[in-house]
Amino acid sequence: MTRDEHTSVSNQPEGLSAIAAEQPLFRGPSEGVEGTPAQPGSDGLEQLEGYRRPEYETLSAEVWTAPTAELRDIGEASFGPAHPVAETVHGPDDRVQVTNTTTYPWRAHASLLITAADNSRWIGTGWFIGPHTLATAGHVVHIKNSGVAGRDGWVKSIQVMPGRNGTALPYGSVTSTSFRSVTGWTDSGDENYDYGAIIIPTELGSTTGWFGFGAWPDADLLKVVGNISGYPGDKPPGTQWYDGRAVSSVNPLKVYYDIDTAGGQSGSAVYRMFNGGRYGIAVHAYGGATTNSGTRITRPVYDNLLAWTA
Template sequence: MTRDLHTAVSNQPDELAALAQEQAVFQGPSEGVQGTPAQGTPDGLEAVEGYQRPEYDNIPAETWTPPTAPLPDIGEASYGPAPHAETVHGPDDRVQIADTTNYPWRVHASLLITAADNSRWIGTGWFIGPHTLATAGHVVYIKNSGVAGRDGWVKSIQVMPGRNGATLPFGSVTSTNFRTVTGWTGSGDENFDYGAIIIPTELGSTTGWFGIGVWPDADLLKTTGNISGYPGDQPTGTQWYAGRGISSVNPLKVYYDIDTAGGQSGSAVYRLHNGGRYGIAVHAYGGATTNSGTRITRAVYDNLVAWKA
């Protein structure tokens, strides 16, 4: 494996200065929407059997202790075994996707990650084009692990779209070709925790992919976020979905009270819009009351589009 397969581009330091002007004029472009039209509920959730928007009023808090996962979430490689990236808040609202062969579920891929020291980890990615998946930066590049020989670009990632337990309806493909930005590789800044996996086939032409879009704060705050991925606290390789309104935003992050668990690092945070599905953030972190993802700003959008090429 040669180092030139891995690229960390600049995270465009003038991005913050441009955001205020950008959000006044940029109205949510998309790239490469593929698959059947979105048939969601009126409030922007996916139409998943058995799933309803959670109502937390007057529901007592519950103690939630995840069982031991067979393999740890890739985020633990950089942050240790804490719920840094995935948290269930109170009642667990996630539902399992029974048939992952349908669009949009086949766009989400279970990831088996082999680090530079040959340790193995799990994560999630999602197709944004025929041979490109978006994911978290810490999925492709481990930072500050404290373990000799572990930091840096991961050795390989096995991509399994639409995985359903032991069943791989679209097979799998292994990649050694990754992308992220210097804001992550240089300083491990969570504001720049996003990346991409480039696969050596065009498997995305079979699965379909999501668009990506940039929207202003006011629009995102009225948006329902959807997340589906491969949590390690559930049966190995099963896909789980949850959705809820966006709680808050800042220039580089999106916050939401959508239940996730370890293994979903890199999942799409996406919205339904005009019959399509568009990523608005890359899920990467947890918190006491909300989880969060790296926001798709114009700079992130431009990098993802470039990596698709």
């Protein structure tokens, strides 16, 4: 019998099992209860002051500098500082800072401070998918093949800071020690199964709001614009940055896009506009020479994300 790489695993004794979902595979978003919601743009991009669609603009060349922050991207914990799959800025840096992080959807993104099993500390990004659940990359919650004694395995804790804006924490922070992922990542370290979840001990997501998520066929995904916002380590610490472009390509387990990201954005939502709402289509995790990529939300991924919000 072939092992199901999407088998749900937990660092807690009460592991959750996947549940089935009827078609269509959509779980709707919530905008929370505080603040004025930001409206999605008709072209599939966010309406963010200062952001201009890259393909419509002539952009001057910029020099992108590598992260210099003391706290490094959680991806380095598993793959090392020179790993070839680091998130990438391709050419001119099109990212724009989100200066008002207290409106939806920006407050539904969270800056993560991760403490590994060996007490080393790292940064990442997560996004609310329910009142007490954030989706993120598998390597955010479970470090694999680090080569460092005592570092591999479930991280010790994650401080979740929704809508963080530099030193300002408009929604405070909450620390989690309860995490989820799948055997394809925790056992095999396979990038095709690099996704997971953070379970927080409060219902903070009811205040920030959360994203929907869904599984779409190839033909649909190839027509949509992807959006990513998160907390990159090459920008001032704790600041949120956004970029968006059309999906470049897909395969059965991954989504590829030329959206600028940098280390620290591991675990960010790759989301689309649908019926006036925002729906995750992938979990951002990797980079490349010409495109970055995320773990695609397929039927098994959807089932697990839905189970983890229960």
